[in-house]
Amino acid sequence: MTKPIIEVKNLAKSFGKNEVLKDITEQVDSGQVIVVIGPSGGGKSTFLRCLNLLETPTSGEVDFDGENLTTLDTKRVNELREEMGMVFQGFNLFPNMTVLENIKLAPMKVKGINDAAATKRAHELLKQVNLDDHADAFPSSLSGGQAQRVAIARALAMDPKVMLFDEPTSALDPEMVGEVLNVMQELANQGMTMVVVTHEMGFAKSVADRVWFMADGYIQENNTPEAFFDNPQTERAQDFLSKILM
Amino acid sequence: MKKRLVLFFALVLALVTGFTTMTATTANAATDTSLSKVQKKGTLVMGTSPDYPPYEFQATVHGKTKIVGMDVAVGEKIAKDMGVKLVVKSMSFDSLLVALQTGKVDMVISGMNPTPARRKNVDFTHTYYQGGYSIVINKSDKGIYKNKDSFVNKTIGAQTGSTMYNESKKQTSGTTVKGMTSVSDLILALQSHKIQGVAMEKPSAQAYVANNKELAAIPSDFNLSASDTSASVAFKKGSTALVTAANKSVDQIKKQNLVNKTYLPAAGKYLKTNTVNTSMFHYWKAFLTGIEYTLIITVCSVFFGFIIGVILALARMGQGGAVKTGLRWLATAYVEFIRGTPMMVQVMFVYFGLGLIVNLPALTSGIIAISLNSGAYVAEYIRGGINSVDDGQTEAARSLGMSSGLSMRYVILPQALKNIWPSLGNEFITLIKDSSIVSIIGVSELIFQSNIVRSDTYRGVAPIAVIMVLYFILTFTASRILNYFERRMQHD
Ligand SMILES: Nc1ncnc2c1ncn2[C@@H]1O[C@H](COP(=O)(O)OP(=O)(O)O)[C@@H](O)[C@H]1O
Ligand SMILES: [Mg+2]
Numbered sequence: 001m002t003k004p005i006i007e008v009k010n011l012a013k014s015f016g017k018n019e020v021l022k023d024i025t026e027q028v029d030s031g032q033v034i035v036v037i038g039p040s041g042g043g044k045s046t047f048l049r050c051l052n053l054l055e056t057p058t059s060g061e062v063d064f065d066g067e068n069l070t071t072l073d074t075k076r077v078n079e080l081r082e083e084m085g086m087v088f089q090g091f092n093l094f095p096n097m098t099v100l101e102n103i104k105l106a107p108m109k110v111k112g113i114n115d116a117a118a119t120k121r122a123h124e125l126l127k128q129v130n131l132d133d134h135a136d137a138f139p140s141s142l143s144g145g146q147a148q149r150v151a152i153a154r155a156l157a158m159d160p161k162v163m164l165f166d167e168p169t170s171a172l173d174p175e176m177v178g179e180v181l182n183v184m185q186e187l188a189n190q191g192m193t194m195v196v197v198t199h200e201m202g203f204a205k206s207v208a209d210r211v212w213f214m215a216d217g218y219i220q221e222n223n224t225p226e227a228f229f230d231n232p233q234t235e236r237a238q239d240f241l242s243k244i245l246m
Numbered sequence: 247m248k249k250r251l252v253l254f255f256a257l258v259l260a261l262v263t264g265f266t267t268m269t270a271t272t273a274n275a276a277t278d279t280s281l282s283k284v285q286k287k288g289t290l291v292m293g294t295s296p297d298y299p300p301y302e303f304q305a306t307v308h309g310k311t312k313i314v315g316m317d318v319a320v321g322e323k324i325a326k327d328m329g330v331k332l333v334v335k336s337m338s339f340d341s342l343l344v345a346l347q348t349g350k351v352d353m354v355i356s357g358m359n360p361t362p363a364r365r366k367n368v369d370f371t372h373t374y375y376q377g378g379y380s381i382v383i384n385k386s387d388k389g390i391y392k393n394k395d396s397f398v399n400k401t402i403g404a405q406t407g408s409t410m411y412n413e414s415k416k417q418t419s420g421t422t423v424k425g426m427t428s429v430s431d432l433i434l435a436l437q438s439h440k441i442q443g444v445a446m447e448k449p450s451a452q453a454y455v456a457n458n459k460e461l462a463a464i465p466s467d468f469n470l471s472a473s474d475t476s477a478s479v480a481f482k483k484g485s486t487a488l489v490t491a492a493n494k495s496v497d498q499i500k501k502q503n504l505v506n507k508t509y510l511p512a513a514g515k516y517l518k519t520n521t522v523n524t525s526m527f528h529y530w531k532a533f534l535t536g537i538e539y540t541l542i543i544t545v546c547s548v549f550f551g552f553i554i555g556v557i558l559a560l561a562r563m564g565q566g567g568a569v570k571t572g573l574r575w576l577a578t579a580y581v582e583f584i585r586g587t588p589m590m591v592q593v594m595f596v597y598f599g600l601g602l603i604v605n606l607p608a609l610t611s612g613i614i615a616i617s618l619n620s621g622a623y624v625a626e627y628i629r630g631g632i633n634s635v636d637d638g639q640t641e642a643a644r645s646l647g648m649s650s651g652l653s654m655r656y657v658i659l660p661q662a663l664k665n666i667w668p669s670l671g672n673e674f675i676t677l678i679k680d681s682s683i684v685s686i687i688g689v690s691e692l693i694f695q696s697n698i699v700r701s702d703t704y705r706g707v708a709p710i711a712v713i714m715v716l717y718f719i720l721t722f723t724a725s726r727i728l729n730y731f732e733r734r735m736q737h738d
Contacts, residue, residue, distance in 0.1 A: 054645060088642065092639060092641065094643075094661075096661050105646075105656060109652050109656055110647045151642075155646070
C-alpha cells in the first residue's frame with residue numbers, strides 16, 4: 001500500500017472552552033476523494049482548516065506528505081500550503097483583480113513564474129473550467145457558479161497535490177450547482193486527491209471513495225458511500241441521513 | 247520694542263535653555279571660541295522677523311525679494327567689522343531666541359529690547375538705538391486725541407504681549423486695550439474704526455504715516471524705562487568674544503548717530519519704493535513662492551506620512567511574540583501621543599529640539615514634523631481599512647501559499663487603500679491647509695508669504711483674500727484629481 005498523503009493523528013481543536021474537534025485520527029491516500037458530511041456546526045470547516053493550518057490545532061498532529069505540519073516553521077508551512085489548494089464556500093476571489101490576475105497572482109509572487117508562463121497556464125485552467133472568455137472580467141461581474149469555478153482554477157494554478165473544498169456549492173443558486181460539481185468530478189476523474197465538505201449527497205455517492213461522517217467533534221463513521229448511505233452504523237448518522245434524504 | 251512671548255514659546259525656550267546649559271557650560275568655561283568660529287566659517291548669521299518696518303521688512307529690489315531695514319544695516323556693519331559675510335535668516339519673532347540658543351543663527355537683531363528676563367537666556371550688546379512710542383490715529387480724528395490720556399471710553403490697540411500692550415493697560419484708565427498679533431491687523435482695525443488708536447514704536451509709526459495718507463501719529467507720553475525702548479543685538483549666552491567685537495561696531499553706530507543719519511533714511515527709501523505699487527498682482531512672485539512651498543511641504547509630508555502610516559498600522563496590528571507586542575505597544579503610544587499634542591508644538595519641537603542634535607533647515611524640519619504627525623492619522627485610517635477587508639481574503643491568499651507579507655502587500659493593502667481612499671484624500675487636503683503651521687519657523691509657504699505682503703503693502707485684507715482664493719484653488723484641484731483616481735479604482 002502507498003503511503004497516505006494526509007495523516008491526522010489525535011487531532012483536537014478548541015476555541016476557548018468550546019471543544020470543536022475532540023479526537024480525530026484518519027488518513028487520506030493519494031488519489032482518493034473523501035467526502036465529509038455531517039450536521040452544521042459539527043466542526044467540518046474547522047477540520048478542513050486544520051489540514052492546511054489556517055487553524056492551529058490545539059493538540060495532535062497533521063502530517064502532509066510525511067511532514068508533521070504542527071512542528072514546522074512558518075516558511076515551510078507556507079510552502080506546503082502551495083500543495084494544498086483550498087476552495088471556500090464564499091469563493092473569496094480578489095475583487096480588485098481580473099479573473100486572470102486572480103489566477104496569476106500566487107504563481108508569480110510565490111513561485112516566481114514569469115508573466116508569460118503564468119498567463120498561458122491561467123488560460124489553460126480557465127479552459128478547463130469553461131471560463132476562458134471571462135479572463136478579463138472582474139469578479140463582481142461573475143455569477144456565483146462562475147466565481148466558484150474561477151476559485152477552483154486559481155487553486156489549481158499552484159499545482160497542488162490535494163484540493164480541499166469547504167461546501168463549494170452551498171452559496172450557489174440551485175441551477176449553478178451542477179456546473180461546479182461537474183468541474184470537481186472531472187478533477188476527480190483526473191486523479192486529484194480531494195477532501196470535500198458538502199451536502200450534495202449525489203456527488204458523494206457517485207464520486208467519493210470514502211465518506212466520513214462527522215458530528216460532535218469526532219469522525220463517527222468512515223465508510224464507502226454505498227455502505228454508508230445504505231447501511232449507516234451509528235444512530236447519529238441514521239438520524240442525520242433521515243433528515244437530509246427526506 | 248517687540249516683546250511678544252506666547253506662553254509655550256517661553257516654555258520651549260526654557261526647555262532648550264535647559265538642554266543647552268546642561269551641555270554647553272563645560273565647553274564655555276575654558277576659552278570662548280565663538281568669535282573665531284564665526285570668522286572661520288566666514289559668515290555671521292543674523293536672525294530677524296521681517297514684518298516690522300522700518301526695523302526689518304521685505305522689499306522687492308530689482309525684482310527680487312530681500313530683507314532690508316535699519317537692523318539689517320546694523321547687522322551688515324557688525325559683520326563687516328568682523329571681516330565676515332552677513333547672512334539674514336527670517337523667522338517669526340517668537341522663534342528668534344530659541345533659534346539663537348539652538349545655533350540656527352549667530353545673532354538676533356530684530357528690534358529686540360534687552361529686558362532682564364531675556365538677559366537670563368542670552369547676552370546683549372550695548373544699545374544701538376533708543377526708540378520711543380507713538381500712537382497712530384486716523385487723520386480725521388487729529389483734533390480729538392492728543393496722547394494716551396485722550397482715549398477715555400475708547401479703545402487703543404497694541405501688539406499682544408508687547409511692552410506697549412502692558413503699558414497701555416497699566417498707564418491708562420477708562421480705556422479699553424485691544425491686543426492683536428500683527429501691526430497690519432491693528433492698522434486695519436483702526437481704519438475700520440473698531441479701535442481709535444494703535445500704540446507702536448515711533449519709527450514704525452512714522453513709516454505707517456508716511457505710507458498712508460489717512461493716518462496720523464501723536465505722541466504717546468508713556469512713562470517708560472530706557473530698557474523698554476532700546477534695541478540691542480542678542481548673542482548666545484557665554485559668547486563674550488562675539489559680544490565684545492559687536493560692541494565696538496555698536497559704539498561706533500551710536501557715536502556717529504548712524505541709525506538716524508543713514509540707516510533709517512535708507513530704510514525709508516525702500517519703504518517708498520516698496521509701497522509705490524501695492525497691487526496684489528505686483529506680488530505674484532511672492533504668492534507663487536508661497537504656493538510652491540505649500541505644495542512641496544504637502545506632497546512630501548503626504549508621501550512620507552503614508553509610509554510612516556503603513557508601518558505604524560502594521561506594527562499596531564501585529565499579534566504574538568514579545569517583539570511584536572513591544573512594537574504594537576510603541577506604535578499605539580506614538581499614535582496616541584501625536585494625536586494628543588498640537589501640530590504646532592510638534593513642528594517647533596522638531597525644528598528646535600531635534601536641532602540640538604542635527605542642524606536641520608526649517609523646510610526639512612517642517613516636512614519631518616508634518617510627516618510624523620500625518621503618519622499617526624494615516625495609520626488609523628489604514629488600520630481601519632485593513633480591518634474592513636474580509637477575513638476570507640487573507641485566508642484565500644494564505645491557502646495559496648502566500649506569506650503574511652505577500653498577502654498583505656498584494657491582496658489586503660490594495661483593497662484597504664481603495665476603501666480608505668476618500669479618507670486619505672481628506673488628509674491630503676487637510677495637509678494643504680495645515681501646512682501653514684510651518685510659517686512659525688519661517689518656511690516661505692502661503693501664510694508666511696501673505697504676512698510679508700501684508701506688512702510690505704500696509705494692506706490688511708487683500709493678501710488674505712488672495713491666499714484664500716489660492717488655497718481654495720489648490721484644495722479644489724486636489725479634490726478633483728483625487729475623485730478622478732477614486733473613480734478609476736472602482737472596478738466593482
Ligand atoms: N474562529 C472561531 N472562533 C470561535 N469559534 C469558532 C471559530 N470557528 C468555528 N468556531 C466554532 O466551532 C464550531 C464548529 O464550526 P465549523 O467548523 O464551522 O462547523 P461546520 O463547518 O461543521 O458547520 C461552531 O460552534 C463554531 O461556532
Ligand atoms: Mg462549515
